[in-house]
Amino acid sequence: MLKTVLLTACLLTPPAVFAAETLKPGAGEPIQFGTSYVLESKLLSEKRRINILLPASYGTGDQRYPVLYLIDGGVKEDWFHIAGLVQLGDMNGVTKEVILVGIEGTDRKRDLTSPSQDPLDIKELPTHGGADNFRRFLASELKPYIDRNFRTTAETGVIGESLAGLFIVETFLRQPELFTHYIAVSPSMWWNKEALSYQAADLLKAQKPATRSLHLSIGNEGGGMRGGLDRLMAALKAAPPAGLTWDFQDFPGERHHSIYHPAALPALRAAFPGPNPIK
Incomplete structure (x- = not known):
């Protein structure tokens, strides 16, 4: 009986005093x-604030590195999400070492959209139209x-x-020489x-032959989101520009706000394959 009472008391008594004494925070050190x-x-x-993550080997020699530009790359945006994937890929050799450049947004509705003729777009995004x-x-x-420094x-x-x-797809179609690899999630x-998707076929025909890649993905999103992407892919299948490698990843189990990590991981591996790629 006494043994049972003691065991029950131990289970029900929280270790608050012990935790407070041993885990009491001091000044600490910031994690960079x-x-x-x-x-x-x-x-x-x-x-514009620019965040940069250099490869681990950057300070050990004079090696040069590819650059990955991250749109919405502020610390309160997508910086940590993509920086973690880039660092992990570097560490295990699944992706090659790259310099990550995050571009913090100020007015993404302005910067990432072209002018729209849709009254609803104009009403909901009044500052739109600054993509060019x-x-x-x-x-x-x-x-x-970045190249100078x-x-x-x-x-x-x-x-x-x-x-x-959207901005990345439009850049690929209208100014394909700006980047080597395009990842649009x-x-x-x-x-x-969906105007851009209707223009895709003609814009693809105008592209000059060049070695580049395009990586597309989508979650369980229908309507104009899926319709526009399907129309773009139909144009790519019908007449892909010479030198282009492209792929599409469908994630029916992911929502718009949950797809970034699962879609970015295979896309980064495909765009920047490392010395120990996943096969």
Whole structure:
């Protein structure tokens, strides 16, 4: 009887005093995951914060590295999600070492959309329509800044989800020479009543032969999201530009807000295969 009472008392008494004494936090040390810079943009007429994660081997020699640009790359956006995948891929050799450049957003509805004729788009995103100017910022200011200050190669990639995915698809179609690899996760192809998907066939025909890759994915999303993406893929199947490698990953078990990690992982492996790739 006494043994039972003692056992019950031990189980019901929380170890609060012990935990408070041994785990009482002190000053602590901040955990750093990359370095943040501020770039003054004349094209955007504003300062843009840029986050950079260098490969582990960057400080050990004079090796040069490909660059992966992350749209919505602020610390309160998608920085940690993609930086973790990049670092893990580097560590286990599944992907090659890359310099990750995260571009923090200020007005993503402006920067990531082209002008729309849809009254609903205009009403809900009144600042929209700045995608061309944002592309000029990438081409004329950010990429030269990265190339001047870091040891880069000519191989580049860009990754993003949702409106960022739409921007990436449009960049691939309208200015394909800007990057080597394009990763668009659940791109918002519904924008402007799916206008970009209707223009895809003609834009693909205008592309010059070049070695590049395109990686598309989508979750359990229908409507204009899926319809626009299906129309784009039909154009790719009918007349793929010479030198293009492209793939599509369907994730019916993932929602729009849960797809980024599962879709980004295989796309990064395909775009930047490392010395120990998954087969």
